[in-house]
Amino acid sequence: MLANEIRRAFLDFFVKREHHEVHSGPLVPPNDPSLMFANAGMVQFKDAFTGREDRGYVRATSSQKCIRISGKHNDFEAVGPSPRHHTFFEMLGNFSFGDYFKEEAIVFAWEFLREIGVPQDKLVFTYFGGEGDLPADNEARDLWKKVTGYGDERIIACGKDENFWQMGETGPCGPSSEIHIFNGDQPDFTTFGAEQTSDGQGWMEIWNLVFMQFERSRAGDEFRLDPLPKPSIDTGAGLERLACVLQGKYSNYESDLLRALVDEAASISAKSYGGTMEPDDVSMRVIADHARTTAFLIAEGILPDRAARPYVLRRVMRRAIRHGHRLGIAEPFLDRVALRVVELMGDQYPELVERRELIESVARQEEVRFRQTIERGLALLDDRFEELGASGSRTLPGDDVFKLYDTYGFPDDLTRIICEERDWTVDVEGFEAAREKAREQSQFASKDQAVESVYRDVLASLPDTGVQFVGYDKNQAKSEVVAIVSDGQLVDRVEASESEVEVIVAKTPFYAESGGQVGDAGEITGPGGSLTVVDTKKPVDSVVVHRGTVTGALAVGDAVELLIDVERRDAIRRNHSATHLLHWALREVVGKHAQQKGSQVGPDRLRFDFTHGQALTAVELAEIERLVNARVVRNAPVTTEIMTMDQARERGAMMIFEEKYGDTVRMLTMAESTELCGGTHARATGDLGFFKIISEEGVAAGVRRMVAVTGDAALEYVQQLEERMQLAARVAKAQGGDLVAKIEKIIASERAAQKQIAELQRQLIDGGGGGGLEALLKDSQDVDGIPVLGVASELADRAALRELAEKLRDKLGESVVLVGSVNDGKVQLVLTVAKSLTSRLKAGDLIKQAAQHVDGSGGGRPDMAQAGGTKVDALPQAVTSVYDAVRARL
Numbered sequence: 105m106l107a108n109e110i111r112r113a114f115l116d117f118f119v120k121r122e123h124h125e126v127h128s129g130p131l132v133p134p135n136d137p138s139l140m141f142a143n144a145g146m147v148q149f150k151d152a153f154t155g156r157e158d159r160g161y162v163r164a165t166s167s168q169k170c171i172r173i174s175g176k177h178n179d180f181e182a183v184g185p186s187p188r189h190h191t192f193f194e195m196l197g198n199f200s201f202g203d204y205f206k207e208e209a210i211v212f213a214w215e216f217l218r219e220i221g222v223p224q225d226k227l228v229f230t231y232f233g234g235e236g237d238l239p240a241d242n243e244a245r246d247l248w249k250k251v252t253g254y255g256d257e258r259i260i261a262c263g264k265d266e267n268f269w270q271m272g273e274t275g276p277c278g279p280s281s282e283i284h285i286f287n288g289d290q291p292d293f294t295t296f297g298a299e300q301t302s303d304g305q306g307w308m309e310i311w312n313l314v315f316m317q318f319e320r321s322r323a324g325d326e327f328r329l330d331p332l333p334k335p336s337i338d339t340g341a342g343l344e345r346l347a348c349v350l351q352g353k354y355s356n357y358e359s360d361l362l363r364a365l366v367d368e369a370a371s372i373s374a375k376s377y378g379g380t381m382e383p384d385d386v387s388m389r390v391i392a393d394h395a396r397t398t399a400f401l402i403a404e405g406i407l408p409d410r411a412a413r414p415y416v417l418r419r420v421m422r423r424a425i426r427h428g429h430r431l432g433i434a435e436p437f438l439d440r441v442a443l444r445v446v447e448l449m450g451d452q453y454p455e456l457v458e459r460r461e462l463i464e465s466v467a468r469q470e471e472v473r474f475r476q477t478i479e480r481g482l483a484l485l486d487d488r489f490e491e492l493g494a495s496g497s498r499t500l501p502g503d504d505v506f507k508l509y510d511t512y513g514f515p516d517d518l519t520r521i522i523c524e525e526r527d528w529t530v531d532v533e534g535f536e537a538a539r540e541k542a543r544e545q546s547q548f549a550s551k552d553q554a555v556e557s558v559y560r561d562v563l564a565s566l567p568d569t570g571v572q573f574v575g576y577d578k579n580q581a582k583s584e585v586v587a588i589v590s591d592g593q594l595v596d597r598v599e600a601s602e603s604e605v606e607v608i609v610a611k612t613p614f615y616a617e618s619g620g621q622v623g624d625a626g627e628i629t630g631p632g633g634s635l636t637v638v639d640t641k642k643p644v645d646s647v648v649v650h651r652g653t654v655t656g657a658l659a660v661g662d663a664v665e666l667l668i669d670v671e672r673r674d675a676i677r678r679n680h681s682a683t684h685l686l687h688w689a690l691r692e693v694v695g696k697h698a699q700q701k702g703s704q705v706g707p708d709r710l711r712f713d714f715t716h717g718q719a720l721t722a723v724e725l726a727e728i729e730r731l732v733n734a735r736v737v738r739n740a741p742v743t744t745e746i747m748t749m750d751q752a753r754e755r756g757a758m759m760i761f762e763e764k765y766g767d768t769v770r771m772l773t774m775a776e777s778t779e780l781c782g783g784t785h786a787r788a789t790g791d792l793g794f795f796k797i798i799s800e801e802g803v804a805a806g807v808r809r810m811v812a813v814t815g816d817a818a819l820e821y822v823q824q825l826e827e828r829m830q831l832a833a834r835v836a837k838a839q840g841g842d843l844v845a846k847i848e849k850i851i852a853s854e855r856a857a858q859k860q861i862a863e864l865q866r867q868l869i870d871g872g873g874g875g876g877l878e879a880l881l882k883d884s885q886d887v888d889g890i891p892v893l894g895v896a897s898e899l900a901d902r903a904a905l906r907e908l909a910e911k912l913r914d915k916l917g918e919s920v921v922l923v924g925s926v927n928d929g930k931v932q933l934v935l936t937v938a939k940s941l942t943s944r945l946k947a948g949d950l951i952k953q954a955a956q957h958v959d960g961s962g963g964g965r966p967d968m969a970q971a972g973g974t975k976v977d978a979l980p981q982a983v984t985s986v987y988d989a990v991r992a993r994l
Contacts, residue, residue, distance in 0.1 A: 107347040118165035141171035145197030146338040162203035184390035187304035187355035192397040194343040202334025226286040232279035233261025241279035283311040304354030311341040365392035373431040387427035394424035395441035403459040439467035461697030481514035502534020570646020572611035580667040583609040597659040606649040616642035620703035621783040626668035633657040675707035681786040688777040689731035735775040739790030742774040794818040891919035894983035900927040922986040931958040931973040942966035957982040
């Protein structure tokens with residue numbers, strides 16, 4: 105069976121057994137900062153398992169895209185050498201939220217494996233054998249024996265590390281049961297537990313069934329297990345491993361999911377793939393795996409950068425590129441392999457097709473940059489090898505390795521490989537110490553868990569729907585205060601004070617900050633006081649807090665009236681609708697790869713971040729403005745529809761991966777723009793009045809930022825431009841004439857003057873900076889056989905000063921020359937050393953000593969250095985100090 109057929113067979117099998125088929129959740133888990141990436145099928149159902157979310161069904165099945173980079177379940181460096189490890193993989197799963205339990209889960213697993221033809225004579229089933237205070241799962245053991253008819257030889261007890269799952273130190277937990285298969289000809293059940301051989305033969309786990317049946321709680325130093333009132337099921341089967349087994353392969357890379365990508369890498373490198381542990385074959389497997397991670401993360405809007413998830417992507421991409429480099433691939437190639445991923449998996453994951461151009465451009469740009477990094481790093485290593493070698497050392501210090509890694513992005517493993525090739529050793533402990541020190545310095549405080557628990561307590565006291573939002577069509581509402589938070593604590597009453605408090609009501613017209621739209625402001629009035637709301641937030645799902653200061657007093661249970669700042673809200677509406685039109689127009693002008701990467705919608709302006717590899721031209725910006733304003737003039741209605749996610753996909757709605765969408769979504773249509781959004785919007789595009797882009801700039805690799813204004817703010821911006829134009833016309837004396845022509849004439853005159861100044865400076869240099877070269881040379885001194893000169897000059901231009909220093913050095917031969925002058929009230933110094941002398945005298949060291957006399961600093965290359973200072977009257981001492989400085993070093 106092909107992988108697509110296995111995936112479909114799994115989902116269909118469970119749909120027939122009353123499971124709700126759910127699309128894969130995103131790789132970046134929404135509202136779960138504890139996870140870097142989705143690493144299992146249950147991630148998107150976490151709140152359903154804990155009871156915080158009611159999904160409307162109690163059985164589900166999915167094929168979840170997952171990423172595991174490091175930790176217990178995967179070793180990044182094992183990907184490539186190992187036949188079964190991956191950074192990206194798909195996990196098939198079936199789930200029960202308090203519905204069926206252990207027996208049905210075991211029966212379902214056995215029936216499905218038989219249905220798709222997994223060899224039953226090669227299977228082993230494990231169960232939890234008990235450990236410490238955790239009881240053995242004899243129920244699972246007996247069920248496996250009953251269902252399969254097998255004995256103890258093939259139904260094996262394992263310990264806590266293998267067969268007990270828990271969400272955390274406390275909380276839901278339970279035993280698990282794993283299904284393993286022998287990948288080879290004849291299974292030897294006595295070898296169960298041994299690692300697979302390098303060619304993939306041996307025992308391999310293919311399915312894990314987790315039985316959530318206990319709640320683990322803590323009282324002091326003691327833990328206790330209590331049965332859950334509604335036990336649940338979470339299972340996960342690796343698609344790559346099932347494909348490997350059913351296609352009769354020993355390595356996942358031989359299955360149809362990955363072999364085409366391996367072959368692509370082989371074709372690009374003009375080498376043959378042999379499926380061995382030889383370095384070339386390992387490199388091709390690394391490229392195949394990492395191309396999938398690259399394509400899927402970029403498709404979700406993650407772009408390579410220096411921290412968090414973007415840094416993980418950069419590591420993955422650069423490891424793939426490095427392996428391409430060692431294969432001898434001289435040109436960018438990762439984008440080609442990533443596009444092959446799009447071809448192979450785009451039907452199952454349409455976001456790959458939607459973001460094809462983005463995947464291609466980001467992968468290519470990152471590789472071009474990294475190849476430049478490799479060349480720069482090699483040059484820096486060569487310099488260090490030369491410097492250290494001169495002192496007799498053959499060890500590269502850990503600080504050097506870390507500087508290459510942290511400052512220049514040069515991978516530490518590549519540094520180690522180069523050192524090994526050149527018979528150098530690496531100070532590994534020093535590198536780890538430097539990295540740990542940097543990690544400690546970059547630590548930031550984690551979210552206050554105690555404060556979050558307060559909001560969870562509030563949520564528990566609310567109806568199942570949480571705080572009701574009525575602000576889509578209402579600006580005011582009547583409600584009741586249900587909770588007050590002051591200084592992180594729940595209180596029953598709060599009186600006037602300067603410190604801010606948070607008030608939660610049962611229903612509100614105030615929009616809580618979300619999706620880039622800022623929170624509403626306004627007033628909440630009760631019988632004994634009021635709250636001036638300055639911001640509205642949603643610290644946890646379904647809890648809306650109104651933050652502000654109290655006048656008088658407010659208490660839980662008070663009947664209150666809520667009124668938003670309508671003028672402010674209307675300005676936010678205009679700007680939010682403008683982001684939708686901007687997004688549509690941007691993609692029309694620069695291409696479909698341009699995807700929203702973030703936004704901030706406030707009352708004064710909108711900020712829109714998007715994926716694009718280069719600055720927009722003036723023509724492109726003008727066309728975007730024209731398209732948006734044409735829709736504003738059209739006054740198209742802004743319509744809202746509530747529908748299922750599947751229906752929204754069929755309608756072609758744009759969606760942002762950073763946002764969390766439920767099974768039911770809100771789709772907004774205005775003119776040609778169709779996008780999912782939970783924010784507040786204008787009633788028609790004409791409400792925007794006028795749209796104007798005020799800036800466009802790069803904010804990160806592959807990410808641009810546009811700032812724009814609408815309505816009154818746009819009019820005010822244009823009026824300010826006109827005022828500045830009129831002022832410029834007066835200053836340029838171009839009233840009534842052509843301002844552009846006048847400015848061009850001024851610039852031409854300036855260029856002519858600069859050219860004349862440059863010519864005069866050259867004449868001055870030839871004349872020795874005002875005193876004649878020969879006159880300046882008379883001040884030179886012989887210091888241990890080396891001509892040394894320190895002089896002051898009238899030249900103000902630093903480039904001219906540098907040229908004078910070089911002329912004087914050339915006149916003196918193998919010499920040291922320091923020249924100084926004053927420009928704009930500051931001292932500038934230039935020092936040059938003949939290259940033949942740099943082994944004994946460094947220009948950077950010498951100039952630092954001279955700069956101290958003028959309260960300055962400087963540095964540079966061994967043969968040329970520059971410095972500046974503020975103590976003008978000490979210039980003579982600074983330039984003459986070079987004689988003693990050279991003498992001290994010889």
